[in-house]
Amino acid sequence: MIRIGIPSALFYYVYYPMWKVFFEELGAQVVSSGKTTKKLLDNGVREALADACVPVKVFFGHAIALKDKVDYLFIPRIVCLNNKTVYCPKFLGLPDMVRYGLENMPPIIDVRIDTRTRRNALFKAFYSVGKLLNAKSLKIFKAYVKARMAQLRFQKILRRGFQPLEAIDIIFNHKKIKPVTGDGRLNFAIVGYPYTIHDQYISVDIIGKLRRMGINVVTVDNLHPLLLKLQRYKLGKRLFWTFTDRTLRAAYYFAGRKDIDGIIHVTAFGCGPDSILDKFIQINNGSNKIPFMSLTIDEHSGEAGLGTRLEAFVDMVKRKKRSEQ
Amino acid sequence: MMRKVTFPHMGESYRTFKMLLNDLGNEVVLPPRPSRKTLNLGVQYAPEFACFPLKILMGTYLETIEKGANVLVTSGGVGPCRAGLYAELHKRILHDMGHPVEMIVFEPPRLYPLNFIRNVYKLNPKRLSIKSIIECIKRAWRKLQALDNAEKATHVVRPRELTPGTTTKTYKKVLEWIDAAYTMDEIIEAEKAALEEIYKIPQDPERLVLKVGIVGEIYVLLEPASNLEIEETLGNLGVEVERSMFLTGWTRDNTWKETVEGMTVKDAAMPYLPELIGGHGRDSIGNTVLYAKRNFDGVIQLAPFTCIPEIVAKTILTSVSRDYNIPVLTFFLDEQTGKAGMTTRLEAFVDLMKRKKLLRKTGKILRPASAL
Numbered sequence: 001m002i003r004i005g006i007p008s009a010l011f012y013y014v015y016y017p018m019w020k021v022f023f024e025e026l027g028a029q030v031v032s033s034g035k036t037t038k039k040l041l042d043n044g045v046r047e048a049l050a051d052a053c054v055p056v057k058v059f060f061g062h063a064i065a066l067k068d069k070v071d072y073l074f075i076p077r078i079v080c081l082n083n084k085t086v087y088c089p090k091f092l093g094l095p096d097m098v099r100y101g102l103e104n105m106p107p108i109i110d111v112r113i114d115t116r117t118r119r120n121a122l123f124k125a126f127y128s129v130g131k132l133l134n135a136k137s138l139k140i141f142k143a144y145v146k147a148r149m150a151q152l153r154f155q156k157i158l159r160r161g162f163q164p165l166e167a168i169d170i171i172f173n174h175k176k177i178k179p180v181t182g183d184g185r186l187n188f189a190i191v192g193y194p195y196t197i198h199d200q201y202i203s204v205d206i207i208g209k210l211r212r213m214g215i216n217v218v219t220v221d222n223l224h225p226l227l228l229k230l231q232r233y234k235l236g237k238r239l240f241w242t243f244t245d246r247t248l249r250a251a252y253y254f255a256g257r258k259d260i261d262g263i264i265h266v267t268a269f270g271c272g273p274d275s276i277l278d279k280f281i282q283i284n285n286g287s288n289k290i291p292f293m294s295l296t297i298d299e300h301s302g303e304a305g306l307g308t309r310l311e312a313f314v315d316m317v318k319r320k321k322r323s324e325q
Numbered sequence: 326m327m328r329k330v331t332f333p334h335m336g337e338s339y340r341t342f343k344m345l346l347n348d349l350g351n352e353v354v355l356p357p358r359p360s361r362k363t364l365n366l367g368v369q370y371a372p373e374f375a376c377f378p379l380k381i382l383m384g385t386y387l388e389t390i391e392k393g394a395n396v397l398v399t400s401g402g403v404g405p406c407r408a409g410l411y412a413e414l415h416k417r418i419l420h421d422m423g424h425p426v427e428m429i430v431f432e433p434p435r436l437y438p439l440n441f442i443r444n445v446y447k448l449n450p451k452r453l454s455i456k457s458i459i460e461c462i463k464r465a466w467r468k469l470q471a472l473d474n475a476e477k478a479t480h481v482v483r484p485r486e487l488t489p490g491t492t493t494k495t496y497k498k499v500l501e502w503i504d505a506a507y508t509m510d511e512i513i514e515a516e517k518a519a520l521e522e523i524y525k526i527p528q529d530p531e532r533l534v535l536k537v538g539i540v541g542e543i544y545v546l547l548e549p550a551s552n553l554e555i556e557e558t559l560g561n562l563g564v565e566v567e568r569s570m571f572l573t574g575w576t577r578d579n580t581w582k583e584t585v586e587g588m589t590v591k592d593a594a595m596p597y598l599p600e601l602i603g604g605h606g607r608d609s610i611g612n613t614v615l616y617a618k619r620n621f622d623g624v625i626q627l628a629p630f631t632c633i634p635e636i637v638a639k640t641i642l643t644s645v646s647r648d649y650n651i652p653v654l655t656f657f658l659d660e661q662t663g664k665a666g667m668t669t670r671l672e673a674f675v676d677l678m679k680r681k682k683l684l685r686k687t688g689k690i691l692r693p694a695s696a697l
Contacts, residue, residue, distance in 0.1 A: 048640070049636055049639055049640050051630065051631065051636050051639070051657055052636050052640070077600060079600065086405050087405075088405065088633065089405050089406070089602040089603045089604070089606065089633040089634045089637055090633055090636070090637060092405065092600045092601075092602045092603075092637075093598055093600060093602045093606070093634075093637035093638075093640075093641070096597060096598050096599075096600075096637070096640075096641055097637055097640045097641065100597060100640065100641045100643070100644035100645075101640040101641065101643065101644075112599075112600070235413060236413050236416075237401075237409075237410060237413050239410065240403070240405050240407070240409060240410070241405060269374070270374055270630075270631045271374065271631075272374070272376070272407050272631055272632070272633040273407060274374065275372040275373070275374035275375040275376075275379075275407070275631070276372070276375070276407055276410050276411075276414050278372060279372045279414060279417070279418065280414075280417065283417055283421055
């Protein structure tokens with residue numbers, strides 16, 4: 001059986017169910033690298049360029065962890081999926097960075113997906129991957145349909161208020177998890193990229209920490225794509241990058257919602273697009289008078305430091321709320 | 326209110342833009358050369374992780390606004406490099422600070438022809454005819470070429486000069502000649518005189534001169550204040566530099582002539598990076614390959630700190646360097662970069678290349694002292 005490795009970083013939090021179902025339908029075994037650990041991150045930090053952002057270093061670590069366990073690494077070159085925005089340059093060069101930046105890697109499946117250049121680009125990309133694994137056309141088509149269904153189910157679970165890792169657990173491990181919500185609690189929105197917020201190691205489990213403090217958390221991933229699409233931001237120009245565009249829209253959306261008590265922007269140290277995004281969110285929230293905090297994380301983020309800042313922020317919001325009542 | 330126009334400072338190009346904007350009837354506030362003060366202003370108001378060019382531009386805008394500028398002319402872009410959004414970000418920040426400036430952003434004319442026409446119209450208070458506008462632009466373009474050619478000449482002459490410092494002095498002098506030239510004939514004549522003057526500098530033909538290609542992000546390549554005059558430093562160390570980028574276009578003629586296969590930069594980068602990642606990431610890789618094929622002694626990559634395309638390029642360049650056996654040195658520049666540190670690294674790099682070159686020539690390993 002062919003073993004396909006999918007590193008549990010970057011796109012993992014967005015497209016893993018679709019990819020996993022697709023490969024398994026074709027009879028391949030999918031191996032993912034699991035949760036980020038200290039050792040894994042250290043490996044990534046050692047191999048990746050110092051100036052790269054943490055998520056990329058984490059990705060390198062996950063790729064190294066899979067090195068001897070798989071026959072192929074699946075690192076698609078996702079350029080554009082919505083005809084409008086592209087992904088961050090680091091995503092565009094990701095397969096090349098892994099191929100030329102790391103030694104002794106297994107062959108990389110780096111199919112290019114760009115919906116601007118051809119129709120049905122997504123299906124065609126999957127088709128060529130299927131052909132690479134010597135599958136028959138009909139089988140590929142069936143696997144593709146099933147994969148899309150799995151992705152729809154994944155998104156549906158996300159919209160019920162679960163976070164990506166919980167949703168993956170629900171789908172593949174059939175776990176029963178109760179959504180953590182409650183009335184009369186504070187509601188915080190966490191905006192930022194799925195691969196920084198939901199990686200519990202590098203984000204120092206910010207979601208879990210807030211929930212333990214008795215706060216309901218919603219993230220960008222819980223919003224309906226259409227809702228985001230309709231959300232306007234008064235900018236002369238669309239932001240170029242899909243995740244950044246999505247985050248800015250979400251930040252504007254959350255700022256307009258009456259029941260959100262605070263917004264936290266989680267960003268990685270040295271993130272290029274975020275340098276622009278953060279300023280825009282800051283200017284907007286300043287005029288909307290919503291408590292806002294920007295948290296920068298990197299490979300040195302410590303449990304205590306982040307915890308203290310979160311507690312201070314929560315206390316501040318609580319006091320503000322009391323004084324308004 | 327009187328409109329006063331300004332634009333980003335990029336090497337010596339301001340001489341041309343000043344002429345062009347004046348011709349169209351604008352009052353121009355000249356952007357000062359980026360200095361410590363520019364940087365301090367920029368760093369104070371720009372986002373922390375914004376790249377170096379954004380901070381310099383932010384500082385430049387604030388300095389020129391102080392002098393009364395209220396119309397900022399700059400370039401846009403369509404991504405995925407974030408420089409395309411900088412005009413928008415600058416505008417937001419400046420408005421937020423209470424400076425009601427007008428931003429005129431030039432997008433790529435081929436994609437947005439209407440934007441181009443509208444912008445030219447806005448910058449043409451004299452209401453010149455289309456024909457004379459085209460004439461003005463042609464003249465400006467020629468002047469830009471003259472400035473670039475003079476700069477290229479200094480790159481060749483500086484490492485060979487007999488008395489250190491003559492080239493820089495001469496260059497400053499001839500820049501004024503080109504600056505003063507106005508009509509097409511005058512510009513051509515000034516350029517000719519300038520080149521003659523530079524090549525007339527007494528040179529040492531015996532000297533061992535290394536050839537180094539410079540690749541990287543456009544702003545830090547073109548603005549000497551942002552790269553701490555790296556080309557001058559290298560010239561003084563006996564290195565002839567060839568920059569992969571000039572405002573008037575690529576050094577395409579050279580690359581076509583000297584490589585055997587007649588490769589373009591894109592072709593050369595293709596095996597390593599088949600995707601356009603924005604900025605000049607792919608060009609950095611392609612140019613490094615071409616420099617290696619042309620037997621250069623080394624390549625220096627210049628990039629602003631946190632520049633994503635160049636980080637991707639740098640990761641891949643380690644492989645290029647190994648495959649083609651060419652040393653590559655990368656500088657990530659920001660407001661913290663110090664000249665002394667940079668010079669030390671450059672000296673070490675030059676020593677390394679000299680040894681390598683001599684080893685190849687004579688088959689003997691020489692001590693660096695005798696290599697000089």
